[in-house]
Amino acid sequence: MSKRDEEARDLVQRLSAGKMSRRQFMTRASALGLTAGAIGSILAACGGKDDAAPATAPTEPAPTESAPGESTAPAGTVDIAGDLDHFTWEGYDLPGIIDPWLDANGVSQNVTLIGVQADVEAKLLSPAGKGVDLTSANQAFIQSYLDFGIVRPISVEEVPSLAKLFPRWQQFPYRNDDGTFNVVPWTWGSLGLTYSPERVGEVPESWEIVFDPAFKDRVVMLDDAQNNVSLAALILGFNPDELTQEQFAEVKDFLGRVMKQSKTLAPSFGDIVSLFAAGEVDLNFLGWIGTDVFIEGAETKTIVPAKNPDGSLGRSLAFCDCAMIPPDADNVPAALAFSEQLISGQIAADAAAYLAAGTTNPEVVALIDETTRALFPYDDLGAFFERVALPNGFPRESDEFVTFDETVKGWEDVKAAAL
Amino acid sequence: MSVSRRLAAVLASPLGLLLFVAIAIPGGTFLVYSFFSFDASLRRVEPGFSFDNYRLVLTESTFHTLGWNTLAIAVPATVASVVAGYALAYYLAFEARRSRTFLLALVVISMLASYLVRIYAWRTLMGERGVLNSALEAIGIIDEPLGVLLFSRLTVIVAYVNLYLPFTTLLIYASLAGVPRALRESARDLGAGRGETLRRVTLPLSGHAVLVATAFTFFLSAGDFFAPVLLGGTSSVTFGVAISDQLRSTGNYPLGAALSFVMLAAFALVYLLLRASLRAFRFLPRQVA
Numbered sequence: 001m002s003k004r005d006e007e008a009r010d011l012v013q014r015l016s017a018g019k020m021s022r023r024q025f026m027t028r029a030s031a032l033g034l035t036a037g038a039i040g041s042i043l044a045a046c047g048g049k050d051d052a053a054p055a056t057a058p059t060e061p062a063p064t065e066s067a068p069g070e071s072t073a074p075a076g077t078v079d080i081a082g083d084l085d086h087f088t089w090e091g092y093d094l095p096g097i098i099d100p101w102l103d104a105n106g107v108s109q110n111v112t113l114i115g116v117q118a119d120v121e122a123k124l125l126s127p128a129g130k131g132v133d134l135t136s137a138n139q140a141f142i143q144s145y146l147d148f149g150i151v152r153p154i155s156v157e158e159v160p161s162l163a164k165l166f167p168r169w170q171q172f173p174y175r176n177d178d179g180t181f182n183v184v185p186w187t188w189g190s191l192g193l194t195y196s197p198e199r200v201g202e203v204p205e206s207w208e209i210v211f212d213p214a215f216k217d218r219v220v221m222l223d224d225a226q227n228n229v230s231l232a233a234l235i236l237g238f239n240p241d242e243l244t245q246e247q248f249a250e251v252k253d254f255l256g257r258v259m260k261q262s263k264t265l266a267p268s269f270g271d272i273v274s275l276f277a278a279g280e281v282d283l284n285f286l287g288w289i290g291t292d293v294f295i296e297g298a299e300t301k302t303i304v305p306a307k308n309p310d311g312s313l314g315r316s317l318a319f320c321d322c323a324m325i326p327p328d329a330d331n332v333p334a335a336l337a338f339s340e341q342l343i344s345g346q347i348a349a350d351a352a353a354y355l356a357a358g359t360t361n362p363e364v365v366a367l368i369d370e371t372t373r374a375l376f377p378y379d380d381l382g383a384f385f386e387r388v389a390l391p392n393g394f395p396r397e398s399d400e401f402v403t404f405d406e407t408v409k410g411w412e413d414v415k416a417a418a419l
Numbered sequence: 420m421s422v423s424r425r426l427a428a429v430l431a432s433p434l435g436l437l438l439f440v441a442i443a444i445p446g447g448t449f450l451v452y453s454f455f456s457f458d459a460s461l462r463r464v465e466p467g468f469s470f471d472n473y474r475l476v477l478t479e480s481t482f483h484t485l486g487w488n489t490l491a492i493a494v495p496a497t498v499a500s501v502v503a504g505y506a507l508a509y510y511l512a513f514e515a516r517r518s519r520t521f522l523l524a525l526v527v528i529s530m531l532a533s534y535l536v537r538i539y540a541w542r543t544l545m546g547e548r549g550v551l552n553s554a555l556e557a558i559g560i561i562d563e564p565l566g567v568l569l570f571s572r573l574t575v576i577v578a579y580v581n582l583y584l585p586f587t588t589l590l591i592y593a594s595l596a597g598v599p600r601a602l603r604e605s606a607r608d609l610g611a612g613r614g615e616t617l618r619r620v621t622l623p624l625s626g627h628a629v630l631v632a633t634a635f636t637f638f639l640s641a642g643d644f645f646a647p648v649l650l651g652g653t654s655s656v657t658f659g660v661a662i663s664d665q666l667r668s669t670g671n672y673p674l675g676a677a678l679s680f681v682m683l684a685a686f687a688l689v690y691l692l693l694r695a696s697l698r699a700f701r702f703l704p705r706q707v708a
Contacts, residue, residue: 263652
């Protein structure tokens with residue numbers, strides 16, 4: 001008998017003996033990977049007062065085939081009704097897009113907004129995080145969240161469309177060797193150099209343009225320690241996941257030079273859109289492709305320059321935001337079903353358009369509107385991600401490599417040096 | 420204890436309780452946190468007692484730089500707000516006649532717009548395609564937009580004066596309105612000019628309002644981190660930004676708390692220095708504050 005089987009049997013015995021509530025049993029059993037059908041059967045067999053959420057869950061096997069546009073979500077065959085406490089970024093609750101699905105399934109989405117990614121660990125590691133059903137994890141934070149023990153593994157049976165993801169998202173840190181997923185990767189985008197064609201003219205060939213005296217005080221940077229350090233590291237030819245202190249010194253020097261060229265630091269991409277629209281800046285180091293879509297009254301282009309300043313192949317950065325279910329989630333069935341919607345059918349396609357983002361499911365690509373689809377080269381994502389990295393994140397503790405906290409401190413040093 | 424004093428204590432107790440619950444308890448908790456340590460690998464605050472966070476704040480050159488930059492913004496903003504506020508309040512209290520109500524209404528109305536709206540309004544005014552640059556170009560004073568109007572320390576200072584001038588004006592006006600006209604007229608009758616009357620009569624009688632207005636403006640402008648981010652460009656990173664980074668980006672509450680209490684200690688020092696200076700120049704009666 002495997003360890004998992006032993007633990008499952010122990011759970012059943014504790015439930016039968018009344019040493020565990022039905023809600024506790026559901027949470028622990030889900031964490032062990034027991035299917036909802038099995039959990040429901042056990043609960044039904046044990047009887048007793050029903051103090052838990054509906055035992056049925058969206059863990060039915062995926063339909064063998066689903067036509068494009070049709071959701072593969074199991075909702076409709078299972079009862080997932082109830083509150084879904086969603087701790088996520090503004091817009092990731094998909095207002096207007098997910099509402100019909102929520103209404104049809106009796107799910108009430110209670111959204112609390114994330115300010116910075118670090119809010120997630122701060123909340124989930126505190127008593128205030130109990131009961132969060134679904135949250136958002138940037139790919140660079142997944143390893144840390146695993147280390148903190150705030151990740152509930154997800155099986156493909158629970159979120160069937162996970163089996164269909166592009167190969168890029170069928171590997172760690174998204175997927176484990178045992179086939180379970182840590183998160184549901186669902187929205188991604190690329191970061192690069194955003195420029196104003198009107199002011200810059202020809203497509204910039206190299207990152208060197210940010211140091212061009214003609215653009216002194218015409219550059220804007222996002223006030224984001226980790227992404228700035230990661231991007232600078234890539235441009236300098238370093239691996240941001242394994243950045244040594246010597247390399248970090250070069251990265252800080254590079255960022256300091258960009259800072260000297262910069263007019264301002266923007267607190268958000270929304271602010272950067274405003275700055276381009278107001279004609280305040282011409283270039284954005286660490287620019288977001290969504291700027292090109294959302295800007296009004298002006299035009300921007302976001303690219304990965306062909307060359308780094310040293311003449312080597314130009315590199316840049318991408319991000320992938322994932323749905324993550326904490327181990328203490330109250331309504332796991334609804335969280336799973338919601339996650340399925342994020343990567344399947346028209347809801348996923350509309351979400352991509354709404355966020356000017358990419359999808360992780362090849363089946364969804366055809367459903368995305370042409371403009372949004374054209375943002376990314378879905379035909380050859382492998383080549384794309386060779387130039388555009390998806391870092392796994394800075395270690396939280398390391399004697400060898402630069403840590404997460406050191407990037408924050410280093411970024412403060414860069415900002416202070418510009419004063 | 421007399422009946423009236425007991426009654427006063429009873430009446431004040433709800434406010435005292437509110438202040439204790441809303442300020443003393445969280446503030447005390449935060450102070451305790453500043454002596455704790457932070458386990459970076461587990462993102463966990465470890466209870467204990469250590470001055471390490473304070474040592475880091477006081478020895479790290481980055482924090483020194485941010486501290487000086489904070490002063491470079493907050494001191495001019497405070498001086499300008501208080502001096503302009505005093506002048507406006509003086510005019511309202513002693514010079515304005517029929518226009519007083521109208522001007523006071525304007526001062527109050529200027530406070531009604533939200534903080535963020537006023538900050539963004541400065542962008543609209545001072546931007547390269549903003550109202551000021553457009554006007555200067557239209558009347559032929561400049562050929563190209565002046566980029567220095569926005570994203571500089573000066574912009575942040577001007578914005579702070581705009582934000583806090585109404586407060587300093589009202590605080591000082593409330594004090595000046597209570598200065599007996601007879602005292603000022605007596606000084607004039609005894610041969611004092613307008614300047615000497617201001618220096619020897621009016622200022623000392625309104626010194627406590629100047630003290631409070633100065634402290635108020637300095638604390639708010641030095642502690643703010645949003646206006647510098649939105650208006651200040653790369654030259655306006657302040658101590659408040661460092662506190663925000665520690666509390667939000669890394670979750671290092673002990674270090675963030677230590678930074679906060681070092682800042683609070685600096686505020687207290689500024690207050691004491693200011694009070695001593697006002698007393699030294701006899702602008703503040705000894706029994707006040």
